[in-house]
Amino acid sequence: MNFMGYIRPNGRVGIRNHVIAIANCSCANGIINRIAEKVPGIIPMIHTYGCSIPGEFDRWRRVLIGVCSNPNIYGVILVGVGCETDDAKEIGKMIHERSGMPVFAQIVQDDGGCEPVIERCITQARVLLTQAASCRREPAPLSKLVLGTQCGGSDALSGITANPAIGYVSDFVVENGGTVLLTEVAEMIGTENILAERARTPAVADKIRRIIEAEELEVRKYLGPEASRIIARGNIAGGLTTIQEKALGCIRKGGRSQITDVLEYGEAIGGRKGLVIMRGPGYDPVSLTGLFSTGAQVLFYSTGRGNPLGYPAAPCIKICSNSKTYYAMGGDGGDMDINAGAVITEGLSPEALGKRCVDFLLEVCNGRETVPEKHGLGGALCVFSASTPL
Amino acid sequence: MKRGIIIDPRDNVGIVCENVLAGETVDFAGLNIKALEDIELPHKIALRDIGLGDLVVKYGGTIGYATAPIKKGAHVHVHNVDSEQMMK
Numbered sequence: 001m002n003f004m005g006y007i008r009p010n011g012r013v014g015i016r017n018h019v020i021a022i023a024n025c026s027c028a029n030g031i032i033n034r035i036a037e038k039v040p041g042i043i044p045m046i047h048t049y050g051c052s053i054p055g056e057f058d059r060w061r062r063v064l065i066g067v068c069s070n071p072n073i074y075g076v077i078l079v080g081v082g083c084e085t086d087d088a089k090e091i092g093k094m095i096h097e098r099s100g101m102p103v104f105a106q107i108v109q110d111d112g113g114c115e116p117v118i119e120r121c122i123t124q125a126r127v128l129l130t131q132a133a134s135c136r137r138e139p140a141p142l143s144k145l146v147l148g149t150q151c152g153g154s155d156a157l158s159g160i161t162a163n164p165a166i167g168y169v170s171d172f173v174v175e176n177g178g179t180v181l182l183t184e185v186a187e188m189i190g191t192e193n194i195l196a197e198r199a200r201t202p203a204v205a206d207k208i209r210r211i212i213e214a215e216e217l218e219v220r221k222y223l224g225p226e227a228s229r230i231i232a233r234g235n236i237a238g239g240l241t242t243i244q245e246k247a248l249g250c251i252r253k254g255g256r257s258q259i260t261d262v263l264e265y266g267e268a269i270g271g272r273k274g275l276v277i278m279r280g281p282g283y284d285p286v287s288l289t290g291l292f293s294t295g296a297q298v299l300f301y302s303t304g305r306g307n308p309l310g311y312p313a314a315p316c317i318k319i320c321s322n323s324k325t326y327y328a329m330g331g332d333g334g335d336m337d338i339n340a341g342a343v344i345t346e347g348l349s350p351e352a353l354g355k356r357c358v359d360f361l362l363e364v365c366n367g368r369e370t371v372p373e374k375h376g377l378g379g380a381l382c383v384f385s386a387s388t389p390l
Numbered sequence: 391m392k393r394g395i396i397i398d399p400r401d402n403v404g405i406v407c408e409n410v411l412a413g414e415t416v417d418f419a420g421l422n423i424k425a426l427e428d429i430e431l432p433h434k435i436a437l438r439d440i441g442l443g444d445l446v447v448k449y450g451g452t453i454g455y456a457t458a459p460i461k462k463g464a465h466v467h468v469h470n471v472d473s474e475q476m477m478k
Contacts, residue, residue, distance in 0.1 A: 159449075160405050160432050164397055190473070194451045239405075239433035241446075241466070242473040245453035252397075252449055343395065344407045344431070349419070350395060 001176050003145065003365040004137035005297075006071070009100025013144040014071035015297045015365045017135050018313045019128045021121065022068060022382065023047040024080030024088040031079050031108070034118050039125045042077070043312050045382040051084035061086055063266035066293030067382060069099040072313050074135060075128035076101060077121050082109025098268070102128060137367070143177030145365065146269055148291030148299045148314075149253040151184070152284035155304025156238025157321040159249015161340035161353070162302035165319060168354025169300060169361055170255035174274050181269075181291055182254035183278040185215045190244040191251055195277070200260045207262040211279050253302065266293035284309055285383040288316070298364060300357075308335050310372020312379060315364050318371055319357065337371050392425075394418045394435065398450035403434040403466050410435070426463040434466040446471050 005013035021035045022045040029046045036044035045067070049060065064086075068076045076095060080088025092105030104124040106117045149166050151158055170180040188195060192212040199205035240246045260274035266289070269276070280290045288299060288311045299314055301307075304321040306329045320326040323341030326334070338360060342348040364370055372378050393407040394416040404418050410429045415422050421437070429435050434448065440460040445452045454473035460466055 156432055160395070160397065164449075191451065236468060239430070239467065241434070241468050241471045242454040244451070244473050245448060248449035248451045248453060256450070347393060350397070 001142045002139040003142060003362060004367070005140045005144065005365065006074070006135050007138055007140060008071045010071075010098070012071035012099075012295065013140040013297070014073065015145075015367075016072040016313065016315065017074050017132050018043045018072055019075050019077070019125060019132055020045050020068070020073055020313055021077040021079070021125060022064070024064070024078060024086060024091060025049070025051040025084040027051075027081045027084065028079045028108070031114060031118055031121075035077065035079075035121045035125060038118075038122045039129070041129050042125050043378075045312055048381065048383045051086065057085060059265060061091070062264075063289060063293045064091060065094050065098060066266045066268060066295070067289065068095040068103070069101070069268070070292055070295060070297070070313065071099075072297050073099075073101065074132035076103045077125050077128070078103060078105040079117065079121060080105070080107045082107045102131070104128070141177065142173065143273065145173060145178040145298070146181065146294070146296045147173050147178065147361070148181045148288070148294075148296030149183070149301075150284060150287055150291065150299060151187075151250060151253060151302040152282075152309065153303040153305035153307035154250075155321055155325075156235070156240065157341065157344065158302050158304045159240075159246065159252060160321070161343045161350075162304070162319045162321040163249055163252040164350055165338075165340050165343075165353045165357045166253040166300045166302055167255040168351070169357045170253065170275065171257060172354075172358045173361075174255065174257045177273060179269060179273050180254060180257075180275045181263075181278050181294060181296055182251060182259075182275060183280040183287055183291060184250060184282040185211055185277075185279055186219055186282050187250040188212050188247055188277075189216045189219065190242070191247040194248070195251065195259060198257075198259050200258050200274075204259060204261055208259065208277060211262060211277070253300070263294060266290045269295040283383075285381050288314075289381075289383050298361065300361070302340070303336075306335065308372065308375075308377050310370070310378040312382065315370040316372050316378070317357075317360060317364060335371055335375070391422070392416045394423070396421075396437070397448060400447055400450040402437050402440055402447050404437050405432050406435055407431060424463050426461055427465050429465045436460045436462050436464045436466050438462050440466075 092103040196205040299316040306325045310316040319338040320336040323345040326339040329335040454471040458470045
């Protein structure tokens with residue numbers, strides 16, 4: 001099965017064709033804002049940290065390069081200030097080597113100060129946008145698709161309606177040779193044996209157990225005696241009985257296929273196919289950045305409370321777990337793309353909902369805008385992981 | 391008749407899609423289960439008898455074990471199911 005995408009120099013396929021302006025560290029964020037003000041159509045991406053927080057450096061470099069190499073991006077304007085740990089022009093070269101995309105990097109302290117840098121970036125951004133406009137969609141096999149899954153602002157129905165629907169989509173993508181990412185490891189606690197049994201090899205099973213056990217230790221360290229409240233009283237009132245039940249509802253987003261590998265946060269997906277676990281926290285903006293950095297072109301995001309979050313350069317499909325929230329947030333044409341609550345309130349079968357979600361995914365791959373894209377709710381945040389497990 | 395859903399064919403519990411009163415029948419796409427007690431949306435109902443210590447299965451996976459015998463049609467929750475991890 002094919003979708004219509006933008007074939008990039010390295011053979012990867014984008015479903016969007018963005019030009020981004022991104023900061024090499026948070027000290028360059030103001031410059032990115034100035035460029036974005038002058039160049040409509042460019043996507044500004046803000047760095048949320050400085051440069052020298054111990055223990056974060058390698059991860060930030062990996063994620064910055066990963067984010068900029070995502071095939072949804074045609075070209076990159078990268079701005080550093082100069083005194084940060086990583087050299088923006090070196091990073092620019094690495095992005096170009098990995099993606100083959102045009103990268104224009106500037107360093108304020110080397111290139112004449114802020115105003116000339118901003119001027120040059122504006123000029124280059126306009127050039128890149130003009131070039132990007134001449135790109136055309138071409139047929140590409142579904143095996144080129146990487147789907148990232150996420151849940152946020154969950155409620156008692158998330159695991160019953162919305163997450164199984166995403167799971168249906170995940171199974172469809174895997175059956176067609178594509179790749180699906182499951183993450184939010186804190187929410188897998190209690191399911192390590194279930195997930196390990198689904199591993200492709202004993203080595204993958206070991207990795208799965210290792211990352212979930214490490215996460216459980218971290219959670220206990222952070223929450224201490226409160227750790228058992230990872231399943232909260234509200235969860236219990238909503239019908240969730242055990243941590244395993246809650247976790248099974250979360251991991252259902254990945255569907256039922258074999259787990260082929262485990263990735264570090266934001267690690268390049270490379271040639272991996274099938275269902276892959278990405279190590280990462282449940283915090284949504286951090287998690288979405290990690291998924292995008294691995295190479296996910298599209299995100300499927302379930303919410304019960306109605307979290308409207310999108311992502312700057314990837315369509316994020318919002319699936320609402322219940323009709324009450326769906327209609328409270330505007331119903332059809334409102335803040336959510338799909339109402340999974342119809343399974344409960346309208347007698348829609350879970351399978352019919354799953355099929356509807358697959359159709360929606362394919363339309364989005366071919367260019368249909370998701371609600372966060374239409375409403376400009378992608379934001380500019382590119383939250384690189386800090387050392388937090390939750 | 392009230393409606394319910396079974397998430398995975400391996401499950402021995404189902405979800406009620408609306409609040410159910412004791413004595414009412416819940417239809418799981420053709421499988422009819424009579425509720426033995428009041429069960430709120432979206433809580434779990436036993437699809438068959440579950441013995442003391444038997445595994446309780448939802449999503450095709452084990453969510454815990456029965457801490458008491460559970461009759462078909464009974465409410466399944468913290469009063470009759472537990473797991474050993476992070477709950478105690």
